[in-house]
Amino acid sequence: MAESLPLPRLSESAPGNMDGTDSVRALARTAVPPALIEPLNPSQREAVEATEGPVLVLAGAGTGKTRVLTTRLACLLLSGMARPNEILAATFTNKAAREMRERVARLLGRPVEGWWVGTFHALAARILRAHAEAAGLRSDFTILDADDQIRLLKQLIEARRLDEKRWPARAMAAVIQRWKDRGLTPDRVSAAEGANAADGRALEIYVDYQERLKALNAADFGDLLLHNLEIFRTAPAVLERYQRQFRYLLVDEYQDSNVAQYLWLRLLVQRHNNLCCVGDDDQSIYSWRGAEVGNILRFEIDFPGAKVVRLERNYRSTPHILAAASGLIAHNRDRLGKTLWTESKEEGEKIRVIGVWDGEAEARAVCEEIESLHGRGHALNDIAILVRASFQTREFEERLVSLAIPYRVVGGVRFYERAEIRDGIAYLRLVAQPADDLAFERIVNVPRRGLGPATLQTIHLSARNEGRALLDSARRLVATDELKPKVRSTLAALIRDFDRWRGLIGAISHGELAGQVLEESGYVAMLRADRSPEAPGRLENLKELVAAMEEFGSLAAFLEHIALVMDNDTSDTEDKVSLMTLHGAKGLEFVTVFLPGWEEGLFPHQRALDEGGEAALEEERRLAYVGLTRARKRAYVTFAANRRIYNQWQSALASRFIGELPEDHVAFAAETGLYGRADGGAFAGRARGRGLAEEGVADGMSALRAHRGARMQDAGLRARSAQRRFGAADSARSFAIGERVFHPKFGYGRIRSADDDRLEIEFEKAGLKRVLAGFIETP
DNA sequence: CTCGGCAGAATTTTT
């Protein structure tokens, strides 16, 4: 790739074509350096050159999507067609945004300043900060994360005297989030839907929640976009300003966009109508988070006159891998359809499907294969184990540790989600924003200082009466004798601390300030006194937090960053095996990929099977497709006959996806005696005495199919019970009151009441219990 | 107010 090109001068005040006449543009296009365009294949080039009007780039896995995006951006800038601030490029992850920035900078030989490249949320936050008052907020509003949301919702649920068991805050949060994903403020939720969700309680809570957020001067992630939409609707002048400004819009991973994001784009693009969306419907794996594959499927209707460019030439995988993945995804009905091809002459290795006895054997087989590959010079960095669910990583970790193979777990708990980091940030938030009640609640008794629920209750009460923030209210309370002397003095001391810290803002660096706050608040002492094995790590994390802060110009800038951008990008360069979920692997590639746990119930996941029907199954299949297409040269698919999930052994059958892999591109092996005959050949030469038999492919596959047949009956049963669970909302019937049912743990019982999937059952032996419908079996 | 113990429930993915 062209590292750096001789360029025309690039500056923010480059002579843009402000009035955008076509002659200027056509002229400008000739200024694009050929060195940039020439390495592209014809369709990539087409995608780069189609700058005007709506364009959908359907980019199959490994077809050079990012290259197209970055080249396109570079061309827009170099040709003078757009100044940096006229370009808006939206991504879903911070990583993708960073990568885009870096790669364009590399193409141009210099970083670009002033353009709008970032995640949807970061871009929306930027706009919202500038026009917060139009959304009823102040521009220094706080961005809540998932944790804050839940805690807030818990309070609201409690305030409404709803049973938290019955209406868990998490479930409420999910419903509300889905509404926000669809651009629905409470008043826009349809009556029918509002009445349906949690018996109408979700909508009530949603109303409360939005009110509370406004009072707290806070916005959650969904609000960032939602408020943007409200502003655009109610303040046309603001919208017009941005419509004029953004001459070219780009979107990465368009298949992951939700309705709110779609509406946002559609409003912004209206004037110049230059929208380029890049995506792959076959890699849409976030519908559970509100993503609408429909957005990409409908692009040509939404944006009339759209040009569609397909990138189908794959540069990543061997023909076997490509064919297997294509064969699998062909089982999906809802797709635009692409035919990936490669010029690679080398067939490569077939995908290896391996059946083992249990999860432990699976980890053993995979890790020993890794060891053997490594022994033959395979870099560990080029190897990944991609799991469906994060709990699966554990067995692999154990095995890798015992074989002394270095590994990294990608994803997992993010840095800023750790309790100690969130506590530290809460302190800082309260220092910077005294009215931040959520921060106050979080740390008022951390470390323990005797300010427990009762005290907090008192503060809450008076705060509500006086209509002020908790900290303010506490300040007033300590001046009275409403609190016990001991409590009063502790609280007074805490308030004095905060006043002092606040006075230090600007006087010392905020890194120093953070260090001082953590030290003087007793937080550090608390961790030092903690003898648990995690404590030292937590102290380390706090140190990292303080260090990270130093990089920011202001405390406010840091808090914004931590809310929106902070990710644990471990920039470690050591040679390690990557261990991550399939979702986390999207966009990455490895020479060798291990795909464990291809079992019915785990992958496809039972929950998807139960709750989402055919659409969810197709999403699981896309996930499998994403997994396979991460591999450049080698892919191993493994499944275990038995698996222990939270201490319970379950027998499992091979995933239907295995049966859907085209036979010509698959080599099958199973542990002796597991599936039919065994004659000694071994996977990786050994699996600790227990031979793994290389089966004839046809034999292996038919064995699997036979298993699948048996499985389907079972699946039929499950499907029926799944239908009943969601009877109220969907087409099928719900559980009848008084119906006799069976629960694996409590035995037989009669249903006393039911809502959604929560049942109250009078069990014959165990008495009255609340259980999830998913656990109920048909007697 | 704090802590320890116990029971019950449930596990995907993330800005």
Add this chain to the structure above:
DNA sequence: TTCTGCCGAG
């Protein structure tokens, strides 16, 4: 297994 919430003792 791991988390949460609840209860009772100190």
